[in-house]
Amino acid sequence: MSTTASLDSFAQTLARSLAEANLAPGSAEALIPREFTPTTRLRIQFDGRDVEHGNLFRVREVKLAPFVSFEAEAGDSSGEASYMLLLIDPDAPTPDDPKFAYWRHWVLPGLKPLASAEGIVAQTKPVLTEYLAPGPKDDSKPHRYLFLLFREPHGLALTKEDVGGEEFVQRRSFDAAKFVEQHQLQLVSVNWMKGAGDGWKE
Template sequence: MKECLFEKLGETDSKFCRGDLKVIYPELGDVGCTYIPACNLYRKRISKEWSSPLVQYQLADWKYVLIMVDPDAPSRANPKYRFWRHWTIVDINVSTKDYRRPTPPSQSGYHRYQFLLYEQPADQTITLSPEESASKGSWNVENFVELFQLGIPVASTQFVTKDYRD
């Protein structure tokens, strides 16, 4: 049986990962700053079977906002739907929005799945607009961050995968 190897992201993509944010899927462990390997049907299972990952961060006495986006939709070469929203959680441990599995289209190459963790300003109520709530797709993450004055992420990580059939 062939050994299943987890390859770390290259220098450019690994710069995105900072702050010790962990994204843990069953059988894979922390996928931060890695390519999801094709072995053991991991790419299929992350896209079709497994529910939301366990996200770990050394939380201080603060509220947090977690955002998961695909900046490479529909492909890294043509990201016209940049920042496809997969998951948004505000008031961490209080309000959860539906998780969308990573499902890169067939023949679209590798996609980055980014997790951004922000400190939520004290006494700030953060909600998606009706338009954002109605659409699970492309959105302007920069506008969202600016609107709610989230600043820069306290931690971020990403993994890279492609369609399991490719």
């Protein structure tokens, strides 16, 4: 399958899954522009298992940070583009009472796809928010976890203080939309999963 065909298929599957999860582009909580179309395919893997548009992971499966990969956008022949990944939870502490949305789990700037290795990404800047594993309680309905990939403006240099503290309670109620607008981040891809406690029963 060609890269273009693969991206088109990814975009179609993504659009359907976001709509089914009430995360459709343009919705108030989605943080995804109405006109959004992905320009690269974002792959997320936990211990070799792919995140695939809303598939379910248990707490025990996500304790370690996932492997992130994506290819350069079409038109970035210079290889100068740099990207930032956000992992946020719109359902904290529970989907029925998301008073702490968005919960900030991970902010990873300075990602660059390597031209010499398909999909492999180099990290060129320090982590802004260290990875905190999703941990929904067993009595909570599954949470939705959004992986959002943004193109950074040239020369963007942020510190951890620009994002917020990393203590547990400092991660809650993160104003992701304000952060994205303030730093002129351009959304280029999305992936998402559901997360549930190890003891949660359907």
